[in-house]
Amino acid sequence: MADQDIKPTPADNPLSLDKEVVAQHDETTGTLASEARLAAESEQNMTLWQAIKTYPKAIGWSVLLSSTLIMEGYDLSLLGHLYGSPVFNEKFGEWHEPSQSYVVSAAWMSALSNGARAGEVIGLILAGWMQDRWGYKKSMIVNLIFMIAFVFILFFAPNVQVLVVGEVFCGLPWGAFQSITPAYASEVAPVKLRPYLTTFINMCWVIGQFFSSAVNYSSVTRTDEWAYRLPFAIQWLWPVLILAGVLFAPESPWWYIRNNDRASARKALLRLTSRNQPSFNPDETIAMIEYTNEMERQLKEGVRYRDCFKGTDLRRTEIVVLTWVAQVLSGQNLMGYFSYFMVQAGLDPANSMAMAMGNGALGLVGTMGSWFLMTHIGRRRIFISGICTQLCILVTVGSLSFASSNASVWAIGAMLILFTFVYDFTIGPITYCLVSELSSTRLKSKTIVMARAAYNAVNIFVNVMTNYQLNTGAWNWGAKTAYFWAGSCLLCTIWVFFRLPEPKDRSYAELDLLFEHQVPARKFAKTKIDPYSQDHTVEKRLSTASE
Template identity: 45%
Template sequence: MAILSYINACWGFGILLSSGVVRACLNIESEWAFKIPFCIQWVWPPLLIALIWFAPESPFWLVRQERYADAEHSVRRLTTAQYFSEEDVKRNVAMKIHTTELEKNMSAGASYLDMFKGVDRRRTEVSLMVFAAQLLSGQNLIGQGVQFFQQAGMAVQASYDLNLALNAMFVVGTFVSWGLLTRFGRRTLYLSGLATMAAVLLCIGGMGFSNSTTAKWVSGALLIFLNLAYNSTLGPVCYTLVAEISSTRLRAKTIALSRVAYQLMNIICGIIVPRQLSPAEWNWGPKSGLFWAGSAILTFVYTWFRIPETRNRSYGELDLLFEHRVPAWRFAKTKVDQFNLDERSGVPAETPMMEEKSDLKEDVAHTEYARK
C-alpha cells in the first residue's frame, strides 16, 4: 500500500526538483536559462537503470510462471523476517497460488479483449475512471501553477516562489496519505478528496470576481491547499486502487490502458486549461475554478456509484465481489469466504454471498494474508 502510494511522491520529488531548477535559472540572462534544466535530466537514467536491475520480481508473476521457490524468495525480499516468518512466506505464496487458480477458472486467456468481457469489463471501466478522475477533479490547474499565479496578478518572481510551495505539496500530501490510508478506506478518501477539491475550486472561482490584492493571494493559497488535498487523497490512492481493482492476470494490461486514458485526458486538459487562463484566449483566470468545480462534482457522483471499497480485501475476495456484481457502495459490508467454494462453480458453497457483516472481526481471518 505504502509502496504503491509512494509512486505519487516520486512524481512530486521530480516536479519539485524541476521547479526549483527553473526558479534558480530565472535570473540567468542567456540561453543557459533554458539549457541547464534540460541538461540536468541526463543525471537520472543511469540511476533508474541500476534501481530497476536490482528490484525484486513480482511474486504473483513468478507464481503464474509456476516458479514457486522464486516466489518465496521474492516475498522474503519484500518483507521483514522479524515480522514475517518462514511459515508466513509459504502461506503468502499459497494464497497467491489459490487466487491465481481462482481467476483461471473465472476467465481463460489474458488479451486486451478480455478486459472488456464479462466481469472484467466493469473492472476495466472503473480502473480507467480512477485515473481519469485525477484530472477531472481539477488537478490540471495545479500543473499550470505559474501561469495561474501570474494571471491572478502576481509578479513573475513571486509566482515562481509560490510554485515551489505548490509543488512541495506533492511530497507532503503523499506522506499525509500514508496516515490516512491506515485509518480510512480508498473509496472514502476518493470521495472526501473530490468533495474537498470541489469546495476549494468554488472558492477559487469566487476569488476571480475580485481584483483586490488580498483576493489574488487568497486564490494562490487556495491553489496550494488544493494540491495538498489532491495529494493526500486522489493522487496516491489512485495507484493503490488500480492495483487492487484489476484482476492479477490482467493487471499489467489494465494499468497500461488506464495510463492511456489518463494521458488522453491530459491532452484534452492541456488544450483547455491554458486557454482558460490565457488573457489572449478565454481569459477566465481564477474563474476557471468554477468550471473544474462542476467537473469535480460530477466525478464525485460517478465515484459514489461505481468505485468500490477495496480496503482489507484479498485479491480472491475482490474477484468474488466483482463476479457477483456487488454494488460499489456495498463492497465494504459484504462478507466473502473465498476458501469455501463449490469446486464445480467456484461460488460459495454454503453461506450466501450477499450477507452483511455483523462484525468486522469476522472478516479478519479471510484477509489475514493480504494485510501481511
Template identity: 40%
Template sequence: MAEEKRVQTTDQVSIVDEAGKKAEGHTLNATADITKSEHELGFFMAVKQYPMAVFWAMFFCIAVIMAGFDAQLVTSFYALPSFQQRFGYLYQDKYIISAPWQTGLGMGNPIGQIVGALACGWPLEKFGRKKTLAACCVWSVGFVFMQFFSTSIGMLCAGEILGGLAYGFYVVIAPTYASEICPLALRGVLTASVNLAFVIGQFIAQGCAAGVESRLDEWAYKIPFAIQWIWPVVLLAGLLFAPESPYWLIRQNRKDDARKSLLKLTSASHRPDIESLLVMIEETDLLERELEAQASYLECFRGLNLRRTEISIMVYLIQVIGGNPLIGYANFFFEQAGLDASDAFNMGVGNTAMGFVGTCLSWPLMSHFGRRTIYNYGMLLMTIILFVIGFLDLRSGMSAITWAQASLMDIWTFIYQMTVGPICFVIISEVSSTRLRGRTIAITTAVQALASIVFTIAMPYMLSTDQANWHGKAGFLFGAVSLVCLVWCWFRIPESRGRTFEELDILFERKVPARKFAQYDLLENHQVA
C-alpha cells in the same frame, strides 16, 4: 481493525463463469492460513518482514519521478523569462509562448503516456518488469540529448514527444510492481508512493525552475533538462540487483525463481512462510484463470472485468478532469492571476511542497480510513474550493483576491495530494485482477493521458492573455465536472481495504455493490450471488 480480524476460511467457494457453469476445484482451504496471517499482520511488523519489498517498490518509483519532473518542467518554462525570449514572441511589450506551441510542447508527456502505456502490455508479460524498465531507461537517456541540444521549439517539441513514450511505461510498471511484491498491510502505502513520486518530480522541477528564474541565458532551461539524465542512470545501476515480481514468475511457470524473489524481498530474521506465500500466489492465479479466458486488452472489457476496468479508468480520469491540470499550470496560473514572475515561481514551489506533505499524510489516513471514504471526502472538499476560486474571480483586480486565489490553489493541491492523488493508484492496483493488472493500468493510463491531451490543448487558450483569459474562472468548469464525478464516486467506488487479491476476485464475481464491500462477510454469505 474489523477488516484485519476478518478471516475467510470457507471450505469451498464455487465460482460461476459467464455462461453460468461452475468452475471446479477452487478452494480457499489451501490459502486459509496465509490469508489469516495477511489480515493479522500489522504495518510495522510487515515492514520488518518485507524490508526489501519496501525498498524496491520505492526504487521503481524513481521512474515515475521522471514523468512528474518532465510534465511540470515544460509548463513551468512558459513563465520563465529566458525561455520566453528564446522560443516566444513579443506581445504587448512582453515575451510569451504562443498557445499553439504551448499545446505542442505539452503534448509530449500525454501522447507518450498513451502510446507507451498501451505498448507496454506485451513486453511486461513477455520480458517481465525489470527488463522492460531497463529498456525504457536507455530510451530516456537518448532522447534527453535531443531536448538538451534543441535549437528550435519544433526540435524541442519532437524530443518531448519521443522521450515521452517511456513515461507511459513508467507509470504502469511502478504501481504494478509495488502491488505484486508487498503484503496486504503495505499495499496501500507502497502503491500510494507512486503519487508521491509524481509530487517529488513536480517539486524538483519547480525548484529547478525557480532556481534558474533569474538567469537570462540558455542555461536557465538547459540545466533542468540535464538533470533528467540522473534518474535513468540510477535505475539502470539498481535494476541489476532488483528481484522480479513473484506473480509474474509464477505465471511463467518459474516457481523456483519466484521463491528466490520472495526470499530477496523478505527479512531473514522475520521471514514469513515462503511456501505458503507461493501457494497463495498460485491459487490466486488459478482462480483468475478460471474467471478469465485469457490475459488480453479485450478481456479487460468482458464479463466481470468490465466493472473493474470502469472503476480503474474513472478514478484515474478524475485526476485530470477534476482540476489537476491547474497544478501543472500553477506558475502560469499565478502569473496570469496577477503575481510577478518571482512570486509566481515561489508560489509554485509552495504548491508542490504542500502536495508532498499531503501525500505523506495520506499514509496514516489509509491506516484508519478506507480508500472509498478518503477518495469521496477529498472530492467533496476539492469541488467546493474550485467553485470558491471561480466566484472570487468575479471580483478580480484586487491584490487580496489574487493572493486568496493562489492560496486556495495551494490548499486544493494539499487536499488533492492527500486524498484523490495517492488513493487513485491504490485503487487501480487493488481492484484490477493480478493477471490483467498490467493491461488494466495501461488502459487507465492511456485514457487519462488522452484527457490530458484535451486539456493540454484547452488550458493555454483558457488561461493565456491573448486568448480566453479566464484566470480563476476556470474553477467553475473544473468544479462542475468534479461535482458530477463525486456522484459517480459515491455509487461506484468499492472499499478494497483489508482484502486480499483472492477475496477481491470473489467479491467482484458475486457482484457485491460498491457500498457493501467493506461489510460483506464471505463466510456468512457463502452462496453465490
C-alpha cells in the same frame, strides 16, 4: 444464489479420468487452498511493523522503481514553470503586442504538453506487451536506457518544433513507468504495505514537481540559455542512478507464477523478504499466489486486452479507468500550471516560482498525511471526501476572480495551494492504490495500461482547454477557468459515489469473488467473504451484512 465451485478442475474431461486421479486432484487443490488461506490470514493479521520487518527489501525495491515517476512529475511540471520564464519565452515563443512580451502561443503550449501525453499513450501500449513478455524488471531497464537517450533531444532543441519531438519521445518511457510501477508495487507487497507503496508513487510525482519548482526558482533570474537548459539537463540524473539499482532488482513472484515458473517465484519472494520471520512462510505465500491465479483462470479470465471487457472484468476495467480519469477531471491540471496561472493573475515570475515551491512542499506533506488516513479510513471515503472538497475550492477560486484587488490575487494563490494539499492528501495518492487493488492480477498490467492511456488521452483534451483558457493571447479566462473544472469535478463526484468500491484490507482472492458476485460498490466494505472455503456453496462463501 446458485452453487459455484471455483476449485481448479483437471484440464481434461473429468468423465474420462478414473476416480483415483480425480480424488488425487481434489486433495492437491484442497492442500493448496489450505496453504493459501494460512498465507492470506497471516498477511491480514500482520501489524504494520511486522510487515515492514518481513518485507524490508520489497519496500526498497518498490521505492526504487517508483522513483522513475519523479522524472515525469518533474518534466510535466517543468513546462508549466518555463512558460513563466522570460528567456524560455524569447527562445521558443513569439512577440505578443498586447502584453509587450514574448509568449509561447496556446497552440505550441498545447503541442508541448500533449506531445508528452501522446508519447505516453504509445509507451503504455508498448509497456503492456513488454511486461507480459519480459517481466517488470527487464521492461524497466529498457525504458530507462531510452530515457537517457531522449533527454538529449530536449537539451539541444534549437526551436519549439524539435522541443515538441523531444517531449513525444520522452513520453514513451514515461508511459512505461506509469504502468510498471503501480503493478510492481502492488505485487511485491503484502496487504498491509500495499497502500503505502502504491501511494508512494504519487509522492514521487510530487517530489518531481517540487524539484522542478526549486530548479526553476534558482534559474529564473538567469538571462542566458541556461535558464531553460539547466532544468532539462537535470533529467539525466534520475535514470542513470535508478538504472544502476534496477539491474539488481528481483522480478515479481506473481509474474513468475503467471508464467508457470514456481521455483523462480519462490527465489524472487525470498529476495523480497527477511529470513527467519516467525509469521512468514514462503511456501504458503507462493500457494496463495498460485491459488489466486488459478481461481481467476477458472473464472475464465484470459490475459488479452479484449478479456478486460468480458464478464466481471468489464466492471473492473470501468472502475479503474474512470477512477484515473476522475483524478484529472477534478481540476488537477491547474496545479501543473501554478506558476503560469499566478503570473497571469498578476504576480512576478520570482514570486510565482517561490509560491510553487511552497505548493510542492505542501504536496509532500499531504501525501504523507494520506498514509495516516488510510490506516483508519477506507479508500472510498477518502476519495469522496477529497473530491467534494476540491469542488468547493474550485468554486471559491472562480468566485475570487471577480475581485480585482491585489489581495484577491494572493487569495487565489492560497486557495490553489490548499487545493494541492487536499489533492495530495486524498485522491492523488489514493488513485494509485485503487487502480492497483481493483484490477485482477492476471489482467493487472493491461488494465493499468488502458486506464493510464485513458488518463493521458483525457489529459490531452484538458491541456488544450487549459492552455486556451489561461493564455493571454487566446481566451484569457484567468481564474474563472476554475468554474469550468468545477463542473467536470461535480460529474466525477456523482460517479464516484455510486460506482467506486472499497478494497481496504482485502486479499486479491476476496476482491475476485466480490466482483464475481456483483456486490454493489457501497456494500463492498460490509460483505463477508471466504474465497478459500472448501464448502462449495456460494452462500457459505459470501454473505452480505444488512446495512
